[in-house]
Amino acid sequence: MAGESSFDIVSKVDRQEVDNALNMAAKEVRNRFDFKNTDASIRWSGEAIEMEANGEERVKAVLDVFQTMLVRRKIDLKSLDAGDARLSGKVWKITATTKEGISRENAAKITKLIRDSGLKGVRTQVQGEELRVYGKKRDDLQAVQKLVRDAEYDFAVQYDNYR
Numbered sequence: 001m002a003g004e005s006s007f008d009i010v011s012k013v014d015r016q017e018v019d020n021a022l023n024m025a026a027k028e029v030r031n032r033f034d035f036k037n038t039d040a041s042i043r044w045s046g047e048a049i050e051m052e053a054n055g056e057e058r059v060k061a062v063l064d065v066f067q068t069m070l071v072r073r074k075i076d077l078k079s080l081d082a083g084d085a086r087l088s089g090k091v092w093k094i095t096a097t098t099k100e101g102i103s104r105e106n107a108a109k110i111t112k113l114i115r116d117s118g119l120k121g122v123r124t125q126v127q128g129e130e131l132r133v134y135g136k137k138r139d140d141l142q143a144v145q146k147l148v149r150d151a152e153y154d155f156a157v158q159y160d161n162y163r
Helices: 015-031 056-072 104-116 138-150
Strands: 005-010 041-045 048-053 080-082 086-088 091-098 122-127 130-135 158-160
Touching (some): 005 138, 015 041, 015 056, 041 056, 048 056, 056 080, 056 091, 104 122, 104 138, 122 138, 130 138
Antiparallel strands (some): 005 130, 041 048, 080 091, 086 091, 122 130
């Protein structure tokens, strides 16, 4: 084995899977008995997801249905940023967005975690909203993946481009 191996730590959301989860949630909201006569709905509004119903508890239930569908589609709930329920005229609304990318501060946290772990020959490099991890031994890289997976962050983490 001549060179170094590497992988990227990313925070991405598959837009198609989110769309599938939204469509499944919309279908369930239309068909469930407890949502009858509540004017409950969920839909895309540009890049955001708009949920509405005629009561605060009903709109929170729509959010719960949507979160359930996201989990079924294997999307981490840390990548969903849902606002608080707010009254808009006679309708309660919740606006949610998806979070993507690793900020500089979060990349620094991950880099510090890797550096403090004591793994020799492993180095990191921030590349935009991704963090690339290099190492001579693949076992060290797998140890880094386990270390990052076990750490609790407030953003979703995936691994990409394992070479």
